[in-house]
Amino acid sequence: MSASAAPRGFAGRFYTDHRTRSVYAEGAGPYRIVPAAVALPDDLDDVVALVRTAVDRGWVLIPRGAGSGIPGNNVGAGVVVDVRRLRRPLTVSKSDRYATVGAAVTWRQLDDAAATVGLRLPPDPSSSAFCTTGGMIATNAAGSRSVRHGPIRAWVRAIELVTGQGVPIRIGATDPSVPEFLTTVDSEIRAAAELVRARFPRTRKNTAGYALDAYLQSGCATDLVVGSEGTLGIITEIELHLARRPAAVAGLLVALPDVSTLTDAVHTLLPLRPAALELLDRSFLRIAEYTSDLPIQDWAGVLMIDFEGTRDEVDHAVHLAREDVRPFAAHVRTALDPGEHADLWQLRHAASPVLARLPDTRRSLQIIEDGCVPVARLSEYLTGVHQVADDIGVEIVAFGHAGDGHLHVNALIDTTDPSCTDKLESLLEQTTALVIECGGTPSGEHGDGRLRAQAVERLYGTDLLALFGRLKSAFDPAGVLNPGVIVTQQGGSPLEGLKVGPRAALIPRDVAAGLRQIERTGGWGHSPLELLHDPKPR
Ligand SMILES: Cc1cc2nc3c(=O)[nH]c(=O)nc-3n(C[C@H](O)[C@H](O)[C@H](O)COP(=O)(O)OP(=O)(O)OC[C@H]3O[C@@H](n4cnc5c(N)ncnc54)[C@H](O)[C@@H]3O)c2cc1C
Incomplete structure (x- = not known):
């Protein structure tokens, strides 16, 4: 697709040079796809002009906010539409x-x-x-x-x-x-x-x-x-x-001796209506940098639970939770005052610095990061994901929203391994089969993107896929909006266009380094244009 000039009357910015297109080639997910152009509309009229021009000229548009979306829904070969200059009521x-x-x-x-x-x-x-x-x-x-x-x-x-x-x-x-x-x-x-x-x-x-x-x-x-x-x-x-806003928050940490106790512990805690019920799996605890007297490396996992309400309500809820969950726990620690609570929750973020420091030959990729199953199947799903990853020979780090039966899994891969992409494809294929077999969905909160678009038919069947297609056509008859995301006719590997490995698209070295730095530091709040010294609006 070529998009050489901005729409008539377009007041925003429109770029077609390779450097500017390159800074929009990646989002937080695993892909690198250099777009044909980048548009930054100023207002509603600009957005209307862009879409009408796309219909007239056969462009495709990829709407984009901060670019922190994971499954390749904010990158593509068409015109990336960065909405962050839109007026901001x-x-x-x-x-x-x-x-x-x-x-x-x-x-x-x-x-x-x-x-x-x-x-x-x-x-x-x-x-x-x-x-x-x-x-x-x-x-x-x-x-x-x-x-x-x-x-x-x-x-x-x-x-x-x-x-x-x-x-x-x-x-x-x-x-x-x-x-x-x-x-x-x-x-x-x-x-x-x-x-x-x-x-x-x-x-x-x-x-x-x-x-x-x-x-x-x-x-x-x-x-x-x-x-x-x-x-x-x-x-x-x-x-x-x-x-x-709640008046008070208090919580507790529950150590799991064995993954088989996970589902029972979650079922016990849910009726108490926690405000958070998070899981840190042993694969997470093993790499976490967390200084405390807690022997986190010995545990199969940790649940972090929060309650919100009045002071009395949260104290009471923590007390009840501690008693109810004891039969499933290797250890319980409560955090009633704000200082204790903040200390405890540092554990939730304790793997991020380790993942951020990984060298370029060892990357943390989100390929199977969003599986969500009925809570009753959570232990089974977690055990199954470990089994699949072990069989294929890929290290994983798992954590997630246990109360929702939702597991985030990062794959730690060696990018110099010639079989790296094959391994990731097997991981994706087998985990998708597993999550569906567990009565779950491969996309719990991140969407399907390009990564899981092919799984949509597998999950819902051909009739619902066709209905999704007709719904898409009702909103977007010319198919200009993010084609290939959610509804796709494409076969082939969903892992085409990865940002790592020898087949990654070529972009300027300093831009690639800048994008990597954004990924390491969670710098998605910055405009990608800041990576350029001299972006030239057309
Ligand atoms: C460190 C990290 C932590 C995360 N934690 C969570 C989490 O806890 N929960 C969670 O749900 N997600 C999480 N995500 C994923 C991501 O942040 C969310 O999906 C978020 O909602 C994406 O917002 P964005 O502005 O970055 O959108 P983008 O990444 O820019 O876009 C995401 C999707 O939204 C579409 N889109 C964006 N703006 C518009 C618009 N104005 N109109 C139409 N379509 C639009 C894009 O086309 C794309 O399909 C995390 C990501 C990272 C990197």
Whole structure:
């Protein structure tokens, strides 16, 4: 695809030089794909002009926020549309407890503003310092508190977006009716209700495919757009419900003697309605840099549990949790005051510095990072993932949101190993089979991207895949928005275009080093343009 000139009347920035395209070749995930051009719209009119030009000239557009998305949904060979220059409204209504934000506003900016009036957005991704609210909506992002408060879907009030026909629309609480262009596919989705019930996994989280299950319950088009990964429209503004900030937080750490106790421990804790119920697997504890008297290396895993509420409520909940979980625990440590609590939670971040220091020949790649299963199958899934990785000979580091049955797994690979890609392909293939066999989804909170688009048919079957395709066409008849993500006709390896190994796309050496540094430091809050000395707008 060639995109040599900006749309007429486009007021934002538009770049086609190789250096600028190169800085947008990577996101946080495993891919490096150099785009044909990069566009930074200034406002809604620019977005409309871009989409209409894409339809006229046969471009494809890849919407992008902070670029922290994992499964290759923010990179591609078309025109990357970086929304972070979009005007940024950020208003908070204290009385009605909601915020209106531009898609470029980050979770952190929103939370800081909400905090001034005692409110917050409860779903809290670990990437909250930099991920944009547009990116969160597009991936149905979640966080450690989602075990209590759900992913962001539950907090969406309204969404403004530009469809694939270049038409700005606003959907949600302010206008719950089905937009005209969706009436046919709306009937088809309703007719497929039985199939949806039969094929959608019964997991607490799922971002595979389009959320027809949520749409059937709400009848609200926002539920189609949430989690659509830039394939149905470019989001420009969002209204989000907010909640009161809790008065107190307290928690406890529960050491697991054996992975077989994991599911029982989680089932015991869930009825107490924890605000977080996280797992650090033995593979994580083995590399964690954490100074304390706790013998973390001896344990099969650790659960980190939080409760929120009044002081009395959280103290009581911690006490109950400690007693209830004892039969499954090798050790329990409570953290009632803020200092103890902060110390305990440092363990959750104690592997990041180790992973960041890995040399370039040994990389931590997210290929099987998002599997989510019914909680009853969590021990089985974790054991199975270890077995698969051991058999293939790939080291892994696992952790995740145990209360949601959701496991993040990083593969630590030797990039000089000639069989590295083959091993990763086996890992992806076998883990996908395992997660589906466990009644789960390969995409719990990051979306399908390019990485797992082929797994969508495997999970849902051909009839639902075809329905997803018709839904996509209703929003985007010309197929200009992020093709190859969620719905794909492509065969071949989903691991084409990796950022590591001898076949990685060539980009300037200093740009590659800069992108690696962003990855090591979690520097997604910076514009990729900062990597350039002299970006030349056309
Ligand atoms: C260190 C780290 C920790 C993370 N922790 C979590 C976590 O706890 N929970 C979690 O859910 N995720 C997590 N992620 C993944 C990522 O941060 C989320 O998916 C986040 O929501 C992506 O936001 P973004 O602004 O970076 O979007 P991008 O990465 O830029 O884009 C992600 C997807 O959203 C689409 N998109 C972005 N903006 C728009 C828009 N305005 N309109 C339409 N489509 C758009 C893109 O096309 C793409 O499909 C983590 C990532 C990293 C690197």
